[in-house]
Amino acid sequence: MPPLWYSLARFRDPSIPKLDNLRRAARAGLHVPTPTVWAWADDEERLRARTPREVHDGLGLPCIIRSGSPTEDTAATSNAGQFLSLAVREPEAFPEALARVVAALPRSDGRPRGVVFIQPLIEAERAGVIFFDGFYFEETSAPGTNADLTAGRVRGEVCRGHLQRGDPRSDWLRRLHRVFRGRIDVEWAETGPGERVVLQVRPALFPIRRCETLSLANNRETLGDPPSPWTVGAYVEMGNPVLRVVALADPVPAAWDEPYAIAVAERAWVNFSALFRLMDHWGLPRTWVIEALGGAAGGPLDGRYLPGRLLRKLPRLLLMAWACLATAGLIGRRLRRLDAEIAAARTLLDLQRVSVQAIDLLIQTNFALIAVIAVVRRLRRRLGLDRAARVVTQRMMDEYAAVAARPDLAERLRGLGAWLRRYSHRAPQENDLARPRFAELRADLRADLERGPRPSARPPEQPRGWRAVLGRPLFLADERREWFREALMRRFARLRARILNEAGRAVTAGYLSDPADVFFLRREDLETDPGTWRTRVADRRTRWERARRLELPDTADRETIEAAVRRAEPVAEHNGQDRFAGIGLGTGTVTGTALRATELAALLHRREAVPDPAVLVVSTLDPSWAIVFPRFAAVVAELGGELSHAAILLREAGIPGVLNAHGAFHAIADGDRVRVDPDRGEVVIEAHRSE
Incomplete structure (x- = not known):
């Protein structure tokens, strides 16, 4: 008679992903519960x-009995939390x-399908759940086991971020990803400092919520703080010009879906x-990124090469x-193409699209030239050549200083x-099309010169001798970059003039109060009825003025920045029982009719039609509610965390929701009109049924 129980190493059936994934993890040297x-x-x-006395005698007690179903942890659905796992502490149990x-396993021809494993x-000292996509992660953890976390009874300590060099959690995630690839959902337990045991690995069938490291270091200098909504919108819409250059040589980064710029706090x-x-x-x-753009340095290993890679x-x-x-060689052709686009634009929406193209050209070309400069700069340092480039911007500053020093x-x-006549197209924070060019600032410049002569500044000395002559080619990329900026800013000045001219027509038509107001509009505003533009300008100006007063770091993670914005937002006047803060899942605001449910069975037996659109409002969610998720446009729960089993199923279904919205279940009545805003993590009662 064949044996009944087998060791984990002898499992060879990928149709049972739950157990097969544990075997793969163990084979890769990751810690899993042993023996299994x-x-x-x-x-x-x-x-x-x-x-199986021999089983619990061999393993010892306590142990845990788990199931592995062919319908669980697949590439189509996780069925998270749908099957039983039971702890056993006494032999008789x-x-x-x-x-x-x-x-609890599914059956076929009356027989259970799958395996049981012990x-x-x-x-554990600590346990948790982590979602990971190869670079970004979401994690929740709590002391002891993760049972309350996965059941949604507690949220736990939530952390989001991305891989860091020299970080134990990041090293562990890299090892996991080498085995499983793609997006993964991992349950783990920690038995000692840094000793993580893999309890379960499944595909994460939803996007991982990212918490990027963001920086204003370069944009504060070139755009001002904050820049205009027009320019912020253009930066966001252009996608990632850097990765488009990279894709010419390496196709992998193009699949990362990483934008170049992210809009937060009107920046x-x-x-x-x-x-x-x-x-x-x-x-x-x-650190090459920091050297090129500025910002705060990272960990001590960020300055090192990774030799093998x-x-x-x-x-x-x-x-x-x-x-x-x-890319650098195509500058002239792309500038001529931009000239044609500026000339062909007929409407403000056309000009906004041209603005996106202009900023795309700026970022893409600068990246290509900076990449070359980063390499030659290291060679220049070795040769002791620190100043030899003849750049337009330096000449512009030197010439103005010479004018200001004249005694008469x-x-x-x-x-x-x-x-x-030479520099009228340049400007302070000139990458923002809303900034007036020097031609428009003649009165300000005249006032500066009327205050009296300034001390003459000596221009920086250029290296001389054979090293300067031989090292001259090492500065050509710097000069090319400055030539490009000079040429592009001429186009920016022309584009700005076209925008203001068309905005003047909008003023005449009564759509705007002032031509400069156009820079408070973004593409989505320009696509609407022009009759709404004044209201939209006023709304965006209010947000811009509020954001201008914020004290924000140069470099921080997205959640830190968003928290600073929330703290500064004025408290809206409303009944305190009509607005509830929680944890948002998904994106997109949903407004619908509330349907309260205390038990799944009662909802399944409900005779009345479900409103359209309907918002399910519950006290707490467990995975069994997943069968009714498709009936609702959004879900609100008073308790729960974003990494629980029910939240996983909600994210897989692509249904927005707000969890952990304390007080919402008791305050919201059947038939109330509610707004669910996962981006803000907020639920609002817009109208009570009785009103």
Whole structure:
């Protein structure tokens, strides 16, 4: 007679993903509960007849009996929490627990499908759940076991972020991802400092909520703080020009879906996480990003190369050098194309699209040139060449300083006229099209010169001698970059003039109060009825003014920045019982009719039609509610966490919701009109049924 129970290493059936994934993890050297033994569940007679004393004697007690179904943890559905796992602490409880676990499995021809397996019950110091997509993670944890976390009874301590160098959790996640790839959902327990045991791995069938590292370091200088909504919208809409250059040499990063800029607090933040991820992918120091754009340094390992990965990616990096040079070589052609687009634009919406193209060209070309400069800069340092580039911006500043130093006012003003003929298209924070160009600031410049002559500033000395001559080619990329900025800013000035001209027509038509108001509009505003533009400008101006007063860090993670914004928001005037804060799942605001339910069975027996759209309002969710999720446009729960089994199923279904909304279940009545806003983590009663 063949044995009834087998060791984990002998499992060879990928149609039971739950157990097969544990075997794969163990084979890769990751810690799993040991020993793990399993048996086919369809051998019910032998399972009942042979009380497996040898099993619980061999494993010791307490242990946990778990099931593995072919319908669980698949690429189509997780069925998270739909099957039984029972802890056994006394020998006499073992047979009944085993029978209950087997009985909960799906059946075919009257026989259970799948396996049962037994493991030691881990007495964990801490346990949790983590979702991971290869770079970003969401994690919740709590002392002891993760039973309350997965059941949604507690939220736990939630942390979001991305991989860091030299971080034990990040190293563990990298090891997991090498085995399973894709997005994964992992339950784990910690038996000691840094000793994580894998309890379960399944595909995460939903996007991982990202908490990127964001920075204003470069944009504060070139856009101002905050920039106009027009320009913020253009930065967000352009996607990621950097990764489009990278795709010419390396197709992998193009699949990351990483934007270049992210709008928070009325600002366009550079997505440093995407750039750090790119450096990790190539084995290069993350500090290269900081050197190029500014911002705060990361951990001590961020300045190091990753030799193995760098060696593997060397052919791609050589292709990348070619891609950057090719991009730089196309500057003239792309500028001429931009000229044609500016000339062809007829409406404000057309000009907004051209603005996106112009900023895309700015970012993409700058990245290509900065990548070249980053390499040659290291060679220049070795040669002791720190100043040799002849750049337009430096010449512009030197010439203005020379004009301001003239002792006679008339000479200074004549000099201003000549200076403006050369540089009228430039501006402070000139990457923002809303910023007036120097041609529009003549009165301000004149007032500056009328205050008297300024001390003459000596221009920086240029290196001389043979090293300067031989090192000259090492500064050509810097000069090319400055030439490009000069040429592009001429187009920016022309584009700004076209925008203001069309905005003047909108003023004449009564759609705007002032031409400059147009820069408070974004694409989605321009696509609406022009009769709403004044109201939209007023609304965006209010938000912009409020955001301008915020004190924000140069570099921080997204959640830290969003928390600072929430703290500064005025408290809306409303009945305190009509608005509830919670944890948002998904995106998109839903307004619908509330349907309260205390038990799933009562909802299934409900005779009245479900309103359309309907919002399910419950005290707490468990995985069994998943069968009714498709009937609702949104879900509200008074308790629960975003990494519980029920939340996983809700995210898989793509239905927005707000969990942990304390007080919502008791305050919301059947038929109330409610607004569910997962982006803000908020539920609002807009109208009571009795009103």
